[in-house]
Amino acid sequence: MENLNSSTLFAENGPLARAIDGFVPRAAQVDMAAAVGQALEDKIPLVVEAGTGTGKTYAYLAPVLATDKKVVLSTGSRNLQEQLFHRDLPTLIKALDYHFPVALLKGRANYVCIERLGLLSDAVPQLSAEGLADLQKVRRFLPLTSTGDIGDIPGLPERSEILPLVTSTNDNCLGRDCPHYQDCYLVKARSRAMEAQVVVVNHHLFFADMAVRDTGFGQLIPDADAYILDEAHQLPEIAGQYFGQSQSSRLFVDLARDLRLAYKIEAKDMAQLGKAADQLERCALDLRLAFGGETGRGQLRPMLARTEVAAALERLKESLDFSYEVLKLCMGRGEQLSQCFERLISVKAALESLTRVEDKGYSYWYDAHRQHISFHKTPLSVADRFAAELAKDEVSWVFTSATLAVGESFAHFCADMGLSRCRTLQLDSPFDYSRQSRLCVPRYLPETNGAGRGRFLADTLVDTLAAVPGGSFFLCTSYQVMKEVAEVLRARLQRTVLMQGEDNKVRLLEQFSQDGRAVLVATSSFWEGIDVRGNALQCVVIDKLPFSAPDDPLLSARLEDCRHRGEDGFARVQLPKAIITLKQGVGRLIRDVTDRGVLVITDSRLVNRAYGADFINSLPPMPRTRSLTTVAEFLSTLE
Structure with a gap:
């Protein structure tokens, strides 16, 4: 479509005013749209604090839709992501007569996994009555959905115990070997994103994609000409989570359960497999118990020095070694067993890395939940890593939020994100x-x-x-x-x-x-x-x-x-x-x-x-x- 400048887009008789009831142009909104349009053209990163009521969503969406560039829009939460995709974007698409495809993409934990749901029996022993009721809600939902988005399931609690069992992780996904690959909701969502001109993601997925690219094993979101990051005040903290490492004891429990399932389906004669699975699950639960009954975060180094924690960790590592030796004997007997073997190698390596706590420049910490413990290795600064991303040619960056400055200074945000060269713009709220x-x-x-x-x-x-x-x-x-x-x-x-x-x-x-x-x-x-x-x-x-x-x-x-x-x-x-x-x-x-x-x-x-x-x-x-x-x-x- 033809390029339109901000003054034309937001004019009193412009396309937005004609298509949106009650639309009134605001000076701050026009200023921001002009700055975004300039950033899309000259590739100099833009940092904008737009006070509440400025209308910043339209101020960056309109210039994006007025160009022919491929753009990734990233928001701070799935909630905002849905609002942007289902409310704001359709309004402007209609106003600007935009004809390119747009797509919504979330992380894999937001989509029902047909394969894992199919493997669950009606009487899952580890589920409470509430969990079994939630399982029925998921089953009733599946024939009615085209997206498989668990956020659309009526009455399903955000932290339902069923969620890890009906969604996949990187570790337990069968990928192209899955019998449901052609119908997979995640695969369809990623396919739509790759073909779209505007893709709406959230910051967790955005940084998960950067982390995956760092490993050299593919990508989760498409390459783009421009990245617009809304709610940008969240970026330093979320980036730290993905540029570091994390591992939960839940991974070992899930692996043990999938190992038990593979044993029953593909290697019934291998009793040692059942024993390995039981031992692995018990050792993972014992590791959580060794950290005491309290929930919350703490420093990992002093905890690993405690005798009972060190002993529980050593028993977990021994159980992983035992499972490894048993699984080696089963290679070639089935897809589930092969996948469990690959996951086992991965979790062993991650556990070794996370419990070697000598590296400088990182915080080593744990997060104790009621039933699980997670270990984390987080970089103290993401500035250098993100600066490398910003240095890439021919890409535009826009960072915006209602809260980026402290007083009138952006120094804190820019230092955290490695933004040595950028434009900044602070726009006050129009409210009295x-x-x-x-x-x-x-x-x-x-x-x-x-x-x-x-x-x-x-x-x-x-x-x-x-x-x-x-x-x-x-x-x-x-x-x-x-x-x-x-x-x-x-x-x-x-x-x-x-x-x-x-x-x-x-x-x-x-x-x-x-x-x-x-x-x-x-x-x-x-x-x-x-x-x-x-x-x-x-x-x-x-x-x-x-x-x-x-x-x-x-x-x-x-x-x-x-x-x-x-x-x-x-x-x-x-x-x-x-x-x-x-x-x-x-x-x-x-x-x-x-x-x-x-x-x-x-x-x-x-x-x-x-x-x-x-x-x-x-x-x-x-x-x-x-x-x-x-x-x-x-x-x-x-x-």
Whole structure:
């Protein structure tokens, strides 16, 4: 299609105004679109912070559709990915009469695996009653779907225990040898992506693709002329996950179960196979037990020095060696056995790499879940690796988010991403915060890490929440506080109180919006990428400033690295990250020029610590108060 410049695209009588009801061009949106158009042409990377309400999605989509370039759009979450593909992109495709194919592509864990689902019997011994009910939901869904996307399955919890059993991993996928290869939902999705002119992915898949290319074994997403990365503030952390290594004890349990299955189907006479599978599963579970009953993250080096952990790890390695010797005897007897053998070699090598903890420039850490333990080796910086990507010729890069700058500086983001040469653009929100909002930091708050803090905050704010004419978000920095808050509000507040985790995120938001007066209590996944407009959301409570936990192993490794280089770790790492996270949470409140509402931050450090000013200076210019009575007066004007 013909190239159109930003002033033409966004003109009062332009293609967008003609096709979209109520479309009004905004100066900041036009400025951003012009900058994106320039970046697509001259290949100089562009970094844009576009305040809430700028209309940044249209500002980068319109120039993309106005060119004939192949473009990959990457977003921060599957939620945003779907919104972009199903809502924003079709609107602009129609407005600009765009005729090239577009595609949505997610990671393999988002698609039902026909082969693995077929192998499951109706009475899977390890499943609970809820898991078996979820299995039936998947089975009923399959004849009705063309995409196989598990996010479309009604009533399926986000963390259902059935998900690892009905989706594939790199390790257990049979690839072209699978009898269902021609019908595979993942294969079809990747095929559509390769043929499309615009492909919508998410950051996890984007970096998984870079990691796969590093190994020299293929690619997951197509090559493109331009990459537009929305919600770019998430990139440094997600990149670190993929440029490092990870392994969960769940891999060993899954391998043991698939080994048992292969034994029953392809080598019934090999009793040693069953014994090897049982031993491998037991040793993997024992390794989790050796780390104690607590869940959460920690440094891996000191844990591996503990006698009981070292012994459990050694037993796991011995069981892998035993399985290896037994499987060698079965080679050539079946496809499932051959695949298990290849997976075994891979997990053995990864375990060796992750438990050699001497390499410099990495954080070695573990993450303990209720039933599994995962080991991680994460680079302290992705700047050099990403700079190599940016150095490639003939490719355009655009990084954008509502929260990239700290104050007016992009230095933190650019340093993290290896952006030595780029253009930056900071666009303020068009909203009138002085009229539309109030910010309250109440007095007499408890210590930020005190026991029972969630119950105290909920008791303190129950009257304020009751006075909100519309709905409220109560955003917490821990699951413990979230549960305490929800428990108190359900007992004391005559409203629907929803809690994260009790249903799929999309359905929770639908229920929240339809109710109009509900309170949604949530943690980190609701701090960003959520767009609720109008009276359904008139109050956002944030329980405390979102500093990463001081015992977070990745953070402590980065702070140690800063100390070695003579830098202030708090100013270089902790403070910028917390400011950007808070800006994201605050951004949930005012989403439209007609929205009005109250922000309550229950952390007195915002007013009594010197760094509180850094937070305030990065937030929208909301009139501030410390009085909940003043907040109630403002709420009374929202009726």
